[in-house]
Amino acid sequence: MEMVQIVGIGLIATLLILIVKEQKPVFAFLLAVFTGIYLFLFLIGKIDTVIRVLENLASRSGVPTIYLQTILKIIGIAYIAEFGAQIVRDAGQESIASKIEFAGKVLILAMAVPIISIIVETVLNLLPAGG
Amino acid sequence: MAWLAEWLKQIIAIILLAGIVELLLPSNAYQRYVRLVLGLFILLALLSPILSLLQGEFGPRLEASIRDWQGSAARQAVQTGHSLTELQQQAAVLNSRQQxxxxxxxxxxxxxxxxxxxxxxxxxxxxxxxxxxxxxxxxxxxxxxxxxxxxxxxxxxxxxxxxxxxxPEPIEPVAVEVWLGSTTDHPxxxxxxxxxxxxxxxxxxxxxxxxxxxxxxxxxxxxxxxx
Known part of the structure; x- marks a missing residue:
């Protein structure tokens, strides 16, 4: 039933945007943004259940919480960056959209820095000292 | 053998997590980056017995290093936002508390x-x-x-x-009175x-x-x- 609602909202928004676009492209853009935000908020509840399942799985199997936190942060960054980039792309600003995506990628990689540093440190400690 | 079961459980859970997370991703643009991070986690989980054998507990260290990393970013943001007068006010507050x-x-x-x-x-x-x-x-x-x-x-x-x-005063005889009745009449x-x-x-x-x-x-x- 929710799927029907989402498709219905999408179709109506598309139709309205097609009508408005000829006269006022700015309003068409605003309409697209609001539709996107609405759908995003509509689905956040569903993502919440998935995340709860993940948390449950992690806590039951003894995975350190810091792993899960990092993973969830990565998912969040990916979603927000993708959402923003698509909105900007809809407005026709391809270059800004790719910058947003780039920022998302950099932030995701920054999450990995502590892990990489720990692994590198460990491997260096594994090697025999001196030589 | 308990540690072996624990270790296997951890690895399986992280791999399952990684699979679900890849499904959750909004687009393929981030897949390579996310895979890198997830791969590092799996590597850490695989290496964890060796790491803990060689270096003691590395979990707290990893946590501390991640917090350091995030904390240093937050500190940079804070440092640019504080002026000298705010710092002086904080110093005055601390001083008066100490006094x-x-x-x-x-x-x-x-x-x-x-x-x-x-x-x-x-x-x-x-x-x-x-x-x-x-x-x-x-x-x-x-x-x-x-x-x-x-x-x-x-x-x-x-x-x-x-x-x-x-x-020193002489001890006077102590009189002990025992009341068996109800105590309500002795306020x-x-x-x-x-x-x-x-x-x-x-x-x-x-x-x-x-x-x-x-x-x-x-x-x-x-x-x-x-x-």
């Missing part, structure tokens, strides 16, 4: 010394002394009030002229406080004025009990 704590400590110590001196010179059993300090300009503190409360059972004669030598004595007798007031005021130079109007002497 308050020092004053509290000094008041408690002073009260203890006063109580000891009173009980030594007048023979009053366990007087309770409370000292209130008041801040003055220039970082000095002044005694603003001394409240002395004496125990209930004290004979007036104890505050005699030779208080330092307390002669509890009220624990009220009243002004201590004139003599005690005089003695304590003299002691405090001699020892600490406390003005006599700042001293309040009460005695527990009294119907």
């Amino acid at each position: 308050d704590q020092a004053a509290e400590l000094a008041a408690a110590k002073l009260a203890g010394e006063m109580a000891a001196e009173i009980s030594r010179r007048s023979g009053a059993p366990q007087p309770r002394v409370e000292v209130l300090l008041e801040a003055e300009s220039g970082g000095y503190w002044r005694i603003s009030k001394v409240a002395v409360s004496l125990a209930e059972e004290m004979e007036e004669g104890n505050a005699s002229t030779s208080p330092s030598i307390s002669s 509890e004595p009220q624990q009220a406080t009243r002004e201590a007798s004139e003599r005690w007031q005089q003695v304590i005021r003299t002691i405090l004025a001699d020892g600490w130079g406390v003005a006599s109007e700042l001293i309040q002497v009460t005695q527990a009990g009294g119907e």
Whole structure:
């Protein structure tokens, strides 16, 4: 039933945007943004259940919480960056959209820095000292 | 073998997590980056027995390093946002808090010394002394009030002229009365406080004025009990 609602909202928004676009492209853009935000908020509840399942799985199997936190942060960054980039792309600003995506990628990689540093440190400690 | 089961469980859970997370991703643009991070996690989980064998617990270290990393970013944001006046205000607040704590400590110590001196010179059993300090300009503190409360059972004669030598008194026979009836007709004595007798007031005021130079109007002497 929710799927029907989402498709219905999408179709109506598309139709309205097609009508408005000829006269006022700015309003068409605003309409697209609001539709996107609405759908995003509509689905956040569903993502919440998935995340709860993940948390449950992690806590039951003894995975350190810091792993899960990092993973969830990565998912969040990916979603927000993708959402923003698509909105900007809809407005026709391809270059800004790719910058947003780039920022998302950099932030995701920054999450990995502590892990990489720990692994590198460990491997260096594994090697025999001196030589 | 318990550690083996735990280890396998952890690895399987992380791989499952990685699969779900890849499904959750909004687009393929981030797949490579997310795979890198997830791969590092799996690597850590695989290496964890060796790591803990060689270096002790690495979990807390990893946590601390991630927090450091995030904290340093937050600190940079904070440092640019703070001006000199805000820092000075914080310093002033900290300074006044420290002074308050020092004053509290000094008041408690002073009260203890006063109580000891009173009980030594007048023979009053366990007087309770409370000292209130008041801040003055220039970082000095002044005694603003001394409240002395004496125990209930004290004979007036104890505050005699030779208080330092307390002669041992013969023990009087103790009368024990047993009440078998209901206790409702024997109301509890009220624990009220009243002004201590004139003599005690005089003695304590003299002691405090001699020892600490406390003005006599700042001293309040009460005695527990009294119907």
